[in-house]
Amino acid sequence: MIGAHAETALVLVGTYGAAAVFVVFALEGALVGKVLPARTLFVAAVVAAGVEAAAVAPVFVAAVAGATVGQSAVFAAVRRFDADPTSLPLVPVGExxxxxxxxxxxRWGLPAVAASNAVPGTRGWLALPSASASSVSAPRFAAASLLGSAAYAGALLAIGLAVALGVESAVGLVGADLVAAL
Structure with a gap:
């Protein structure tokens, strides 16, 4: 049985495609918590798209662009308006x-932004101290965010393609008629 989050992710992907991936990753990047698990949505979108590069490329681009836009929005809000997103109950980041x-x-500068974005669980959290540091420019922060998000999405893409290939193999073994009957 498919979990509720995965089922919702499949419905969103089926209805809105890569736009759903963009929105969820932008919200994750903006530290707004998890409306839906971004990883589940991404892998579901890749499985739904199949294994063709032209079909999965928009999903990859949407995830990377969404995460970068969300993190850049937090960076800009902290820098320009001295906002404190951690004061919001939706933002699960403590002191x-x-x-x-x-x-x-x-210690590491902007490479730490890229590295933290490539690791689940730490994604986006360096936007807050980066914005407070006067030496970090918005374009440089966005570039570091983009690099880390691309590495993260690349790893998810590999997982999604492996699952999609497994599904295609299973369909080939048992026959499309049997799978459709299920």
């Missing part, structure tokens, strides 16, 4: 996380 992210940024 300890912000302090740890600031230490990463102090």
């Amino acid at each position: 300890a996380r912000i302090d740890g992210a600031a230490r990463w940024l102090d």
Whole structure:
């Protein structure tokens, strides 16, 4: 049985395609919490698209662009308006996380932004201390965010393609008529 999140993800992908992936990744990048698990939605979109490069490329681009737009929005809000997104109940980032992210940024600079974006669980959290640091420009932050998000989406793409290939193989083994009957 498919879980409720995965089922909702499949419905969103079937209805809105890559636009759904863009919105969910933008919300994740903006630290707004998880409306839907972004990883589930991405893999579901890849499986729905199949294994053709032309079909999965929009999903990949939508995820990377969405995450970059969301993180850049947080960066700009903190920098321009001195906003504190952690004061919102939707943003699940505590002070300890912000302090740890600031230490990463102090030690490694912008490569830490790219590296943290490539790792599930730390994605986007360096937007807050990056915006507070006066030496980090918005375009440089966006470029680092984009690189890390591309690495993350690339790993998810590999998982999604493996699942899609498995589904295609299973359909080939048992026959399309049997799968349709299920």
